[in-house]
Amino acid sequence: xxxxxxxxxxxxxxxxxxxxxxxxxxxxxxxxxxxxxxxxxxxxxxxxxxxxxxxxxxxxxxxxxxxxxxxxxxxxxxxxxxxxxxxxxxxxxxxxxxxxxxxxxxxxxxx
Numbered sequence: 732x733x734x735x736x737x738x739x740x741x742x743x744x745x746x747x748x749x750x751x752x753x754x755x756x757x758x759x760x761x762x763x764x765x766x767x768x769x770x771x772x773x774x775x776x777x778x779x780x781x782x783x784x785x786x787x788x789x790x791x792x793x794x795x796x797x798x799x800x801x802x803x804x805x806x807x808x809x810x811x812x813x814x815x816x817x818x819x820x821x822x823x824x825x826x827x828x829x830x831x832x833x834x835x836x837x838x839x840x841x842x
Contacts, residue, residue: 758770
């Protein structure tokens with residue numbers, strides 16, 4: 732059995748299906764529908780800012796969010812989506828909570 736804490740979730744998209752499943756088939760940021768074939772893997776904390784390839788930092792996102800977010804702080808990116816009307820109040824709060832759950836290790840994908 733593999734130790735989830737030691738797995739590189741970015742390398743070769745090996746666990747993309749598990750990440751999309753964890754995200755319930757929705758972009759982690761904007762909640763649009765995604766599938767393993769059309770999603771991007773994104774670092775919540777960019778590699779430029781010290782982010783790892785752990786399940787605590789890699790999420791499945793749509794191409795648009797992955798392209799727009801770049802190295803932006805995830806919370807700031809969510810605020811921009813909220814300001815543009817792309818997330819409701821409850822969706823915005825839910826996404827902020829999801830980031831906290833992710834970073835604390837409470838959103839483990841099933842492997």
